[in-house]
Amino acid sequence: MTTAELLADDPIWIILIKVVGIFAFLVVMTLFMINWERKVVARMQQRPGPNRVGPNGWLQSLADGLKLAFKEDIRPVLADKWVFFLAPVISCIPAFVAFSVIPIAGEVSLFGEKTSLQLVDLPVGVLVVLACSSIGVYGIVLSGWASGSPYPLLGALRSAAQVISYEIAMGLSIVGVVMFSHSMSTSDIVQAQSNLWFVVLLFPSFAIYVISMVGETNRAPFDLPEAESELVGGFHTEYSSLKFALFFLAEYVNMVTVSALATTLFLGGYQAPWGGEFMNTGWWGLLWFVAKTLFFLFLFIWLRGTLPRMRYDQFMRLGWKVLVPISLVWIVAVALVRALNNSGGFSQSQFLTIFGVVLGVLVLLSLLLPDRKVEEDPNAVPITGGGYPVPPLDLEVPKAPTRRTPVVARLPKEPVAVTASKEASDGDV
Amino acid sequence: MSLLNLAQDFLAVAQPATEPATAAPDVVTTGEAVAFWILGPLSLAGALGMLFARNAVHSALWLVLTMLSLGVLYMVQQAPFLGFVQIIVYTGAIMMLFLFVLMLVGRDSSDSIVEVLRGQRLAAAVLGVGFAGLVVGSLAQAFTRVDSVGLAAVNSSGGGNVANIGEALFTKYLFVFELTSALLITAAVGAMVLAYSDRHGKGEKKTQRELVEERFKGDRPGSLPGPGVFATANSVATPALLPDGSVAEESLSALIETTTKERLADDVADVAGTAHQADAHALTGSAPSKEGDK
Known part of the structure; x- marks a missing residue:
């Protein structure tokens, strides 16, 4: 019985339970993530982090959220009224919708009803996530435009360019997975990994997906749309109160969603890390799924605590000149391998032998390649490791002359004295 | 039909490929009809809004609404792939590029409503109505006679x-x-x-690296000494002093050196402290008398 058939006869109350459950899961994960992020980053920086509100400070984000809701809601005079209101809503809703196609666990029994822990299983499930992320960007872009001030506009422009570029890399990284699983449905993709996870089989795709998912969610080191040191707050500079809270929520929900998608596509979704029959049944899937998702979320925090923000041109170069070409070459390679496999001309050992021979020949050929001629420039300047010139070694530094007594500027003394006396008299009055 | 049945029907339509047996593709189910009567007016409203919005970005947003509605309609009509590709490609990429350009143009640029061509509106109205009549007529003919063939298969x-x-x-x-x-x-x-554009052409901007290399090939790899600002005075005209107390020639600003002394008189007086000093008491007019009292 496939997941789609299992889901098709869900009564309406189970669907409602799932909708509420997914919403609650995402909101709780957001509250948890904010705290976890602050604590982990604090630990990385050798300080305790939030430890006052609730047990060990775990209720800090809840308190912050409540405080945020009661703050004054400010709308700038120059803001476009409706779009300014609409933008946080647009950024928030798709973030939640995208999670509806994620398979959280396999077949379970929910109040006596056999179902699968997944809201809906579409034949184009992966595209739903991509579509939602492309709608979510509207929130950021419109917020920047509607604020009517330069910093948000710059942030919005960056965000638009960033998401368009990185969505291409993300889509291409998914192509490999779809080729191997023969389906775009998320539950089929999980099923297809019951023998071997795609992270092993398609490692380049995995690496490209992980890089572009960080770019897509505007997280450090790719958080250029809200770069604090350059753009104040980027697209949300002018936002306050609940509207700002919605942006905050959308960012963290998006993180959870892309992490869950990474789990689904590459880490075998809800399947146990090792092939245990019992461990793969029922509610155990939820445990594995959450554990794997938390791994990716930790990666987000880790990156933020480690890497400095990239410069904008470096970021674009990485997207267009590194990730996209590598993806394309990799897809061609995967298609070739699959075509050869499907034609049935080679067994696996034969295939591996051919692969090894080809690789060996390529390595030998690369050894035959002549070294690149270094151009001899007579005016060349010695260069440091960073690639920038250093002063010549024979630079002559003039000898410091003997110091004289410092010259005192001969300024008229009178006005200073007058000021002083004035001040003194002021004190008396 | 109860609300619950209707909702289930709707969900059955929303998951077409999973359940091909329950809904025959050529029959318009209740759920499909409901979806149409919600999405149809929405997409029409989007199209009209795009035409009549004064602001270019608002126009683009109305168009986005139309595109989204069409995308959902495709999904309801058992073409989920087409629906999502519509959303990803048209709404996500193409309209985003439109918005990108509109933002670069500036947010306060509204349409000009000055008539440039005479009689343009009348001609447009006549042609538009005629064209609409033709389209509606032919489409109506086409839709009433055409049944989908092989959709279920x-x-x-x-x-x-x-x-x-x-x-x-x-x-x-x-x-x-x-x-x-x-x-x-x-x-x-x-x-x-x-x-x-060729970056190495005439009058083009040099890169940071080119500038640095040029400087290192010249006679002075280091930077010029700054003026002696804040050492004894806060004027940029103050020269930097070498360790032996003499003036560093390179720190003298060519601009200031060529300025006549008269033009700098105010600044000189300022540095020397002989200029007019601002006095808060002058505002009230009573301060001098107070001082006099004492």
């Missing part, structure tokens, strides 16, 4: 909707598909050729 056999689209695209329509991509690549290359 395509959605249920041979791997379903997505796989069949892929197969048709790469077997039957391969040549057309490749031709389209060639056209797009030509357009992209053309745009790049038009926009390309």
Whole structure:
């Protein structure tokens, strides 16, 4: 019985339970993530982090959220009224919708009803996530435009360019997975990994997906749309109160969603890390799924605590000149391998032998390649490791002359004295 | 029909490929009708809003609404792949590029309502109404007679909707598909050729590296000494002093050196402290008398 058939006869109350459950899961994960992020980053920086509100400070984000809701809601005079209101809503809703196609666990029994822990299983499930992320960007872009001030506009422009570029890399990284699983449905993709996870089989795709998912969610080191040191707050500079809270929520929900998608596509979704029959049944899937998702979320925090923000041109170069070409070459390679496999001309050992021979020949050929001629420039300047010139070694530094007594500027003394006396008299009055 | 049944019907339509047996594709179910009567007016409102909005960004947003509604309509009509690709490509990429350009233009640029061509509105109205009549007439003819053929077979056999689209695209329509991509690549290359500018041409900006190398090849690798600002005074005209107390010639600003003394008189007086000093008491007019009292 496939997941789609299992889901098709869900009564309406189970669907409602799932909708509420997914919403609650995402909101709780957001509250948890904010705290976890602050604590982990604090630990990385050798300080305790939030430890006052609730047990060990775990209720800090809840308190912050409540405080945020009661703050004054400010709308700038120059803001476009409706779009300014609409933008946080647009950024928030798709973030939640995208999670509806994620398979959280396999077949379970929910109040006596056999179902699968997944809201809906579409034949184009992966595209739903991509579509939602492309709608979510509207929130950021419109917020920047509607604020009517330069910093948000710059942030919005960056965000638009960033998401368009990185969505291409993300889509291409998914192509490999779809080729191997023969389906775009998320539950089929999980099923297809019951023998071997795609992270092993398609490692380049995995690496490209992980890089572009960080770019897509505007997280450090790719958080250029809200770069604090350059753009104040980027697209949300002018936002306050609940509207700002919605942006905050959308960012963290998006993180959870892309992490869950990474789990689904590459880490075998809800399947146990090792092939245990019992461990793969029922509610155990939820445990594995959450554990794997938390791994990716930790990666987000880790990156933020480690890497400095990239410069904008470096970021674009990485997207267009590194990730996209590598993806394309990799897809061609995967298609070739699959075509050869499907034609049935080679067994696996034969295939591996051919692969090894080809690789060996390529390595030998690369050894035959002549070294690149270094151009001899007579005016060349010695260069440091960073690639920038250093002063010549024979630079002559003039000898410091003997110091004289410092010259005192001969300024008229009178006005200073007058000021002083004035001040003194002021004190008396 | 109860609300619950209706909702279930709606969900059945929303998951077409999973349940091909329950809903025959040529019958308009209640859920489909409900979806149509919600999405149809929405997409129409979007189209009208796009026409009548004064602000270019608002126009673009109305158009986005239309595109989204159309995308959802495709999904309801058992073409989920087409629906999501519509959203990703048109709403996500193309309209985003539109918005990108509109933002660069500036947010306060509204349409000009000055009539440039005489009689333009009348001609447009006549032609528009005529064209609409033709389109509606022919479409109505087409829709009342055409039934979908083989939709159920395509959605249920041979791997379903997505796989069949892929197969048709790469077997039957391969040549057309490749031709389209060639056209797009030509357009992209053309745009790049038009926009390309040679950075090493005349009057172009040098890169940071080129500037540094140029400086190092010159007679002075280091930077020029700054003026002696804040050492004894806060004027940029103050020269920097070398360790032996003499004036560093390079720190003298050519601009200031060529300025006549008269023009700098105020600054000199300022530095020397002989200029007019601001006095808060002058505002009230009573301060001097107070001082006099003492």
